[in-house]
Amino acid sequence: MSEMKKTAITLNVNNETHDIIAYPNKTLLEALRDDLRLTGTKESCGEGVCGSCTVLLDGAPVRSCLTLAVAVQGKKITTIEGLRVGEKLHPVQEAFVNHHAIQCGFCSPGMILTAYALLKENPTPTETEIRRAISGNICRCTGYAKIVEAIKSLAEEGK
Amino acid sequence: MRLPPFQFLEPTNVEEALSMMNARKETLKIMAGGTDLLNRMRFRLIEPAFVMNIGKLRDVDGIDIGENETVIGTNTKLKDIARSPLINNKFRAIAEAAFEAASPAVTNMATIGGNILQDTRCLYYNQSGMVLNGLERCHKRGGTICLAVKGGKRCFSVCQSDMAPALIAFDAKCVLQKKGSTRTVALTELFTGNGVTPFAIGADELLTKIIIPQPKNGVGSAYRKLRLRGSVDYPLASAAAFVSVTKDGEVNACRVVLGSAGASPRVIDGRSCETHLESIAQKAYDSAEGIDNLQMPGAYRRKMAGVLAKRAIKAAMDRLKEGM
Amino acid sequence: MEKFSYIGKDMKRIDTASKSTGEALFAADLALPRMLVGKILRSPHAHARIVAIDASRAEKLPGVKAVLTARDTCGDKWGVFKYTQDQQFLPTEKVRYVGEEVAAVAAVDEDTALEALSLIDVAYEPLPAVFTIEDALSPGAPQLHDVYPNNINIHVHINVGDVEKGFAGSHLVREDTFAAPEDSYFQGEPYAVAAQFDHAGNLEIWMPNAGPHLKSKPLSNVLKIPLNKVRVRKITIGGAFGGRSEISPADVICAFLAKKTQRPVKIVYTREENTVCTRQAHSMIARIKTGVDREGRVVARDITCHMDGGAYSSTGPIATSVPFLCMEQAYRMENVRYNGYRVLTNKPIRGMFRTHGRAFACGVDIQLDRLGEALGIDPLTMRLRNARQTGDTTPTKSYVASCGLTETIEKTAKRSRWAEKFGKLPPYHGIGIGCNSVQTGFPMGIRGGSQAFIKLNEDGGVTVITGIVDNGQGNDHMIVQIAAEELGLTPDDIQLITADTEVTPSDPGSYSMCETFIGGNAVRLAAQDVKKKLFRIVAEEFGVGEEDLSAKNRKIFVTKNPEQSISITKAVRMALTRNESISGEGSYWPNVDWKREWVKNPYGQLSETFSFGTVICEVKVDPETGQVEVLEVTASQDVGYALNPKVIEGQFEGGVAMGGQGGMLTEYLQWHEGRVLTPTQLGYLVPLAIDMPKINDIIVETIDPKGPYGAKEAGMSVAMSAAQAYCGAISNAVGIYFHEYPITPDKILKAIEEKKKGDRKE
């Protein structure tokens, strides 16, 4: 521990710049949750499987539990807190609420960001494309049916 | 789970990286996407003093398709390989392997170099202290026993890379650089077959590129992978097949490379242009190691090596016929 | 005018918007000023005597604020029942499983806490351990506890009618054995707990729970402070599925650390800890003998089930009973004997799980299929002939007030086109059916009933105060729906204070599927109480009878003449100026037999009502790899009445994923000498979106006479019958009946090979 030095880390999160002082072994997930108090990003597995910790890095969904905070300086980080526009929910969030795609809600932030990134890249995904895109996001509650419906509803709008 | 402490290095060019490696040798670990490295660190299987992020290196990212060979930079993401129309066209098995690896979000991070050089795995090794504390140390943890095979004199951990078998099927080579020298070796030579130290690469050597020779004439290839869920999971068994023909349409090479069959990919080279499916399945079965150290019983995984080998060859032959 | 404004409607849940933005706080998200990180030292041995614990080195580490050992917790023992008090929060004499709590620390950060753990020296004297039911029962086996001879923790014995005579009179009798290893809850949220004490010695504590009152009492006991000083607070909960109902050693440890340091402490479990150190589901071996008459009606049944309970009792008496009770509810059986044994082993502790034993439920159903096949009767008919009916009494003497099982079977069969498919599918295609039933609550002593309060604001808005807990299934919304409906308000007018032991009254908790039935009834009664008070005032004002009034759209009006109305706001203001109380109270005490006891007296009304479900599943098997592709699933349940149909569908779909897709295909724990080798999400395979088949949901309503608006319970019987349907479908596809679960590809391939060789004839 003595050899490890704290460094200043500058993170651009949801279009805000944050400076933190941390040891390099801090993951992006820890930096977001513990330093920036952005606790919408969740940890469920801590090993890259479940997608609860998903954030967007320059628009692409990545696992913040397998990302070092020091290594993403200069990149644009989007968390679930950054999706909503003012008082209104983002349409993806709204679709999840309207279609009962949320039960306990633990997987929801990661799932919503993954869906958001998918729709950005492909506004009219097929059901198979949707299912594949969210396959790195584990939900224990819903059986995914309503999540797929929610995303599909937006895909149809995208047509 | 917390990562152990380390010092962080971030070179911006290859030369700088090589110097850092040269100065620190074994105490330094390279991080590309980090998806394999950080998980092993989290379990405290390794606790390097230095972690060097190669994510910022220029010139080792991207796919360059030339006339005689295709060069893929080590930092190229699996997602980009899976999506590349040219890779899909010319090296179908490689694109399929990248498409099937892990889950979509992981392939946004995972690099091809890291995929090849990811450590071998075992149910009795890739564990947190919850499992390992109080257990006798196995070969891979510096001990003298194997927990998976009673009385096992060596380590039976498994190479579960999806990319390695597919690349080897195309006879890929790789470029290894260290301070002051560069060597190019066949990918097969990178693997030692020894579960404890699975790679023949120096602590000061950086993998920079993967080179795939351009096959002549017609080629068909395919990659088949077995896992219990439709995404995320590592292969329990896998097979990459490569079939090529002469100008006259005669099969002149037929190769199956097995993944998750031992500490290194296993090559079944049908020099005699053997395409008889059952005999390939048998050879695959004979070649695969079926150890009870992954999710499904070893005996089952071994059988599946045969089935997948057959299926991959069949798909490759079909594609060859379709002119793909 | 429509009968209901909100009940029975597809409504957006009130809690999900905040979950979609990251605003909803789970226990691990809490940060309090000066908060410390708590970490637990766990046993590396499956069975060992604790010789000595030396924490002096850890205590000296800078940044460590407290080290906790059994000395601090005084070796107090805990148990759900008086006769099962066998688990110490921190063991004093020995550890009984790998992962058991041994000591704990609180430190300024996680790295320091982890380092401190490594500095605690524990001297163990390893003892021989037992890891299987067989070993635990064998003569001379190492004993886990002095009080449970032969490692038998619980024996539930039920004997109804004359079983031997029944077998003698049966046309056909079969006896089979079914087995399955442990499954795991795998809640999305890993367990976490945060606690703090104030200057007056009040404890505030947050953790995922299936009932705050189930947590506060043991905390009050062990901390030796009265209940009014234990404030289990509401927090968003990331799933329970039958777990998280009991006190966890982590709760107690966290509270003690907070007390010792006089600072807030938070303990967040790793995924591994959540899998190993909370609860697991029992592994079991069920021997089932069934005799039927010529028409396939069950005449006699004798079941002996051995369940591996792990190291401690937990909810053992309940868990040992429920697998049987579900089946005796679902199917008629007159002469029946049940011997359930919960056996102790040096493995982690097992609790109640949503699917209550795959080996048991699938065993009963698969055996029914086998008996039917021998008689030339198809599985559907076998179920129709044995299905429970309204007005029946179960063998253990529960009256069934409403039962739509037959309707669920018929509708599911129609939707899945059973008649066109069964026996007519191409090779390696199969279709299967499963039926099941669950309770809506158990006799639970003084905590068996629920109470609710409603407070009115001067503008007519209300706050509902109830102990009902929402684990993610949507209970909070259910409360709002009921209150809004009864009071004629909109959901926006309703605020909730729930699941907080300082404020909210007694409630049984959500783990026995009773929240809608019992808690929902209490809320409804409280709302009716308020309404009555308001009606009295308005009736006087209008010069009509109270019974002539209705409430809707924030108005109270004369039912026959809606023009004559007054806003609820106004009515409230009138009440206030008259100094009349308008807060409401409701209490619901289910009509169950309080003399019924799990072991001593397993007879009498168990639960006031029961839900019933049927699932049909169609699969395709790859004969070379043994892999299963699920083509379509149709799920149906008699829910009494669907308060919010989309919520119910969500429960069905989640149930199919957990019970069927996961439970029958991929989910199980793998072991090495009492160590879980698959504690992570890479090891324990929870189904993914890409794996899930198309699911058709069918809601059947029987309008239970006592349920709120006729509602009972949503989704539990689907989770179980999905397992049975998957099992039947795979067996049907392969032409071999499977007796060991989950049915992984290696097992399927082996069965196919043996069948080809002729080794296995079915």
Ligand SMILES: Cc1cc2nc3c(=O)[nH]c(=O)nc-3n(C[C@@H](O)[C@@H](O)[C@H](O)COP(=O)(O)OP(=O)(O)OC[C@H]3O[C@@H](n4cnc5c(N)ncnc54)[C@H](O)[C@@H]3O)c2cc1C
């Ligand atoms: C949830 C999950 C599922 C997965 N499933 C699969 C799967 O299905 N199939 C599969 O193949 N893999 C799977 N993986 C493993 C995954 O880590 C690899 O697929 C990934 O490609 C590794 O790349 P990386 O860039 O992240 O490697 P890193 O973790 O950065 O590196 C891996 C190793 O290679 C070394 N290394 C990396 N680059 C170089 C270099 N240029 N020179 C020298 N050494 C280098 C590192 O030091 C390290 O030891 C999975 C991983 C996760 C987390």
Ligand code: FES
């Ligand atoms: S917590 Fe990062 S993927 Fe699960």
Ligand code: FES
């Ligand atoms: S809603 Fe609970 S895990 Fe997805």
